[in-house]
Amino acid sequence: MGEAVLHDYWRSSAAYRVRIVLNLKGILWRGLPLDMIGGEHKHDDYTALNPQGLVPTLEIDGHVLTQSLAIIDYLDATHKTPAMVSADPARRARTLAQALIVAADIHPVNNMRILNALRSDFGASEEQVRLWVQRWIAEGFAALERMAPEAGLFGGDMPDLADVCLVPQMYNARRFELDLTPYPRLVRIDAAARALDPVARAAPEAVRAG
Template sequence: MDLHGYFRSSASYRVRIGLNLKGLQYDYCPVNLLKGEQRGNDYRKLNPQGLVPALVDGDTILTQSLAILEWLDETHPEPALLPAEPLARARARALVYNVACDIQPVQNLRVLKYLQGEYGISDEQKIGWIRHWIHEGFCALEQQLNPAPFATGEQPGLFECCLLPQIYSAERFGMDIAEYPAIHRIALACGEIPAFIEARPENQPDSTL
């Protein structure tokens, strides 16, 4: 498998964690978002949206990080990223969507560029915008997370694949994760697991380019 992504992209980071948790081998193909490589003709053949990631497995091309992660869970079911019981799966997905659908999209690169280009917001206002939406989402998650080591029990899963990249982003913009005790507990637990360590942005080959 080839994973086309960017080291600091939350969506790419999610898929790296999922692949690592599954113990799947893949080749990492950097796409430099700051240089606009995602908008090039060659890359748009993989992902017409011009977004990362894109996962290529033989003749199969998959986009959208959550779709990729659920496909991985269905085609490589062990270890599972989602609980087996339907209600538990729905509750896990609700936590996942809080991060992947409500927090992260409003702070991704193209949204921030639009805010600065069209409305002239300052860097300080941009950081305030990012912190606001992360804080709103994290406060809601704090009320929903159980006291187990991870969101759905004793092992990390789909939620942790999404949460750790969001934590990375929050810390990058100066937020103190210790203010969110349940999230902080999960972050510390994941920080001891090789699958999460290897997926971190600073451990990707394009982080130094």
């Protein structure tokens, strides 16, 4: 099995999720960073791999995979431990619901292209953009806080898909100066997850520095 190649942007929360899972599963990979500020993700050579021109894209086992949750699903099917979702149908559904609060409800309305459209098409100020981001994170976090366990990670002793989605979103929450006081369980889970070496090595600052 050769080295996996991750087409990456250091600040992308979707790519951050995949970096965490690659590290947790001990998969050998290297990153090919894209300058998304400079528009490299729209170049023809990249859109030939990923027609959406988004990150991440993972080249692995002779396949070219896109969309972070689809990539993670593939990694979970081919590298069984640690499992990102349970084999038990009810527990699997619960974990997916928690993860999708971030991946389907918070993140899509707050990603770079949406924020740029708010600025360019609707004349939003930076303060208005910040308030927009805070609004949708806060709405999702309020629900996720109620679902969070009193102790341990969402996945118990090891991160599961909900933890993998939470950590990058917490990074975004801090970046956009959301008050995290109302979410003590999420703050605890995020800190515990980021203390794990595979998660720490996936952090934006670690990737950008290395």
